Amino acid sequence: MTAAARPLGAALAAGLAVSAVLLSAPAAHADQWRDQQYWLEDYGITEAWETTRGEGMTIAVIDTGVDSGHPTLSGAVVGGTDVSGAGDGGAPVDQIATEHGTLVASLAAGRGTSAEAEEVAALVEEDVEDLDEQEWEDWWEDFESALEEIYGEDWQDEVDADALDEFQETRSAPRELTQAENPDDGVVGVAPEASILSVSLLLQDPNPYGGGTEEQIAEAVTWSVDNGADIINMSLGSGFQEWPESWDEAFLYAEQNDVLVVAASGNRASGHLSVGAPATIPGVIAVAGVDESRRISADSSSQGIAVGIAAASEPLVGALPGDDYMQWNGTSGASPIVAGAAALVWAANPELSAQEVKHRVLSTADSEGAEGVDPEYGHGVLNVADAVAGDVPAFDASQYPTLQEWVRVHRRGEVEDTETNEIPEDSGVVAGPEGEPRAMPQPEATSTAQDWAGPVAVSAAALLVLAVLCMAAIHYRLLHRHQDR
Structure with a gap:
């Protein structure tokens, strides 16, 4: 556990x-x-x-x-x-x-x-198998008298007739004999x-x-x-x-x-x-x-x-x-x-x-x-x-x-292993020796704004300075020519 x-x-x-x-x-x-x-x-x-x-x-x-x-x-x-x-x-x-x-x-x-059924159950629990014929007849007579005391004159309507006959023949009372059909x-x-x-x-x-x-x-x-x-x-x-x-x-x-x-x-x-x-x-x-x-x-x-x-x-x-x-x-x-x-x-x-x-x-x-x-x-x-x-x-x-x-x-399902028999030629993956893990594919180098922004800014500044110098030189030459005249 x-x-x-x-x-x-x-x-x-x-x-x-x-x-x-x-x-x-x-x-x-x-x-x-x-x-x-x-x-x-x-x-x-x-x-x-x-x-x-x-x-x-x-x-x-x-x-x-x-x-x-x-x-x-x-x-x-x-x-x-x-x-x-x-x-x-x-x-x-x-x-x-x-x-x-x-x-x-x-x-x-x-x-x-049924309270009555329980009383009957108590009667039939007695061991009667070893009684001789006369003892059995006397016991049965007393049993029927007891049924009449429990249920009244209409006692036969309260007991299963077939079960009662079976009991009399076999001296073995089924449980159904003592149960009313709809007990109260x-x-x-x-x-x-x-x-x-x-x-x-x-x-x-x-x-x-x-x-x-x-x-x-x-x-x-x-x-x-x-x-x-x-x-x-x-x-x-x-x-x-x-x-x-x-x-x-x-x-x-x-x-x-x-x-x-x-x-x-x-x-x-x-x-x-x-x-x-x-x-x-x-x-x-x-x-x-x-x-x-x-x-x-x-x-x-x-x-x-x-x-x-x-x-x-x-x-x-x-x-x-x-x-x-x-x-x-x-x-x-x-x-x-x-x-x-x-x-x-x-x-x-x-x-x-x-x-x-x-x-x-x-x-x-x-x-x-x-x-x-x-x-x-x-x-x-x-x-x-x-x-x-x-x-x-x-x-x-x-x-x-x-x-x-x-x-x-x-519930997390089990992930089934997938098998790859061949490495695609264009995958860029190189297989390692048998029993060793393959080399994981590496991503290609990618350019970012940080990669090119600096050089571009420096170049632009240099061009701007050069342009200013050129304009200054041209302005100086024109001014000097005008003075010579």
């Missing part, structure tokens, strides 16, 4: 550590958390669900690892990797903010949980039918297990593209607007493969007053944070010309590793809300490119702040219903900068 990369890695780590702020201990009932997700109604998400819930879309969460066993993420995580050398897609060893990736994933694509409790993501790829990294420099932050980010982005991500969420940031040149290739790879990247703008509370990389990279949607009243968060939102849009950053709720939930603040939570919204837009409009999805998300935002693109709100506050199914202005690619164009303008 270069010396320049070390402060970048430290800044990334510091920003992430502050972005997930615990505000309260887990509540007793999952429905208490669902009631706090005000953005589901306020941002038109529940309205957008009438069109799509994100099926078929894949969101890569580049973060501290995701607990795929949490009830709200059951079935959501379809793959993952660890790029730090310290884990396997879950939270790496010695990780800071181990809950961060799970919180983020739950807001993007959490399935939600627990934290639910913006795109609850999208899939999650968990890409874990270790935000620590130096990293005792492998590459530093700079290398991990580049590898994580590339892996996400190669493994089917449509959208990449990066709820991490630095205090630097610039990014390592080594990131160019990875983010260009995402851009060229039509993968949309969404990143948190950063948090003022962590000392990041201005948006930092990777949110500053052209083509990335940089997400600012607002409170429930749509005011820019005093602590949880950085500002700058890179800001694309704002979304809820306080107060937030999310899933904790294990079976719990918590309250938290930060643009780390605003970013997956926008990533989930992009998944809904793309699922409803699969013919769009990544840039066109970005256009729908930004151009339909509810206007806030200064006219045009505001340094705090960007294009405004997220409006998911309009982004999914509303009318949008015609797409103009020139309005959206790309990393490819930025690299062309701002």
Whole structure:
């Protein structure tokens, strides 16, 4: 790792550590958390669900690892990797903010949980494979009675009949048996039918297990593209607007493969007053944070010309590793809300490119702040219903900068060596011995005003003196001749 990369890695780590702020201990009932997700109604998400819930879309969460066993993420995580050398897609060893990736994933694509379903889950966790036939019949009778106590007389309408039959035949209960089709409790993501790829990294420099932050980010982005991500969420940031040149290739790879990247703008509370990389990279949607009243968060939102849009950053709720939930603040939570919204837009409009999805998300935002693109709100506050199914202005690619164009303008290209096999005869250049540099051509001597002005002035003065003397001599001779007469 270069010396320049070390402060970048430290800044990334510091920003992430502050972005997930615990505000309260887990509540007793999952429905208490669902009631706090005000953005589901306020941002038109529940309205957008009438069109799509994100099926078929894949969101890569580049973060501290995701607990795929949490009830709200059951079935959501379809793959993952660890790029730090310290884990396997879950939270790496010695990780800071181990809950961060799970919180983020739950807001993007959490399935939600049902209190009743959790009670059923507790029933079927009992080991029944070794029961004899009579014991099994007695157990099943008690199980059906428990289902009636949980759901009421119409319990059969609440449980998947095919899954129930399979359980009775095999004594192995599928998870689907315990999940309601549209659960009303627990934290639910913006795109609850999208899939999650968990890409874990270790935000620590130096990293005792492998590459530093700079290398991990580049590898994580590339892996996400190669493994089917449509959208990449990066709820991490630095205090630097610039990014390592080594990131160019990875983010260009995402851009060229039509993968949309969404990143948190950063948090003022962590000392990041201005948006930092990777949110500053052209083509990335940089997400600012607002409170429930749509005011820019005093602590949880950085500002700058890179800001694309704002979304809820306080107060937030999310899933904790294990079976719990918590309250938290930060643009780390605003970013997956926008990533989930992009998944809904793309699922409803699969013919769009990544840039066109970005256009729908930004151009339909509810206007806030200064006219045009505001340094705090960007294009405004997220409006998911309009982004999914509303009318949008015609797409103009020139309005959206790309990393490819930025690299062309701002990165120095490599100059290719040119070969000269022969020296032109009229060049005046004499070739030196083999292996020695050629003699450089010398410019011809050029005349200047200083070269000729002096001699000309002297000559002119001499001629003038001579002319005066001649005139004097002629005048003298004429005068003398006149006297002789």
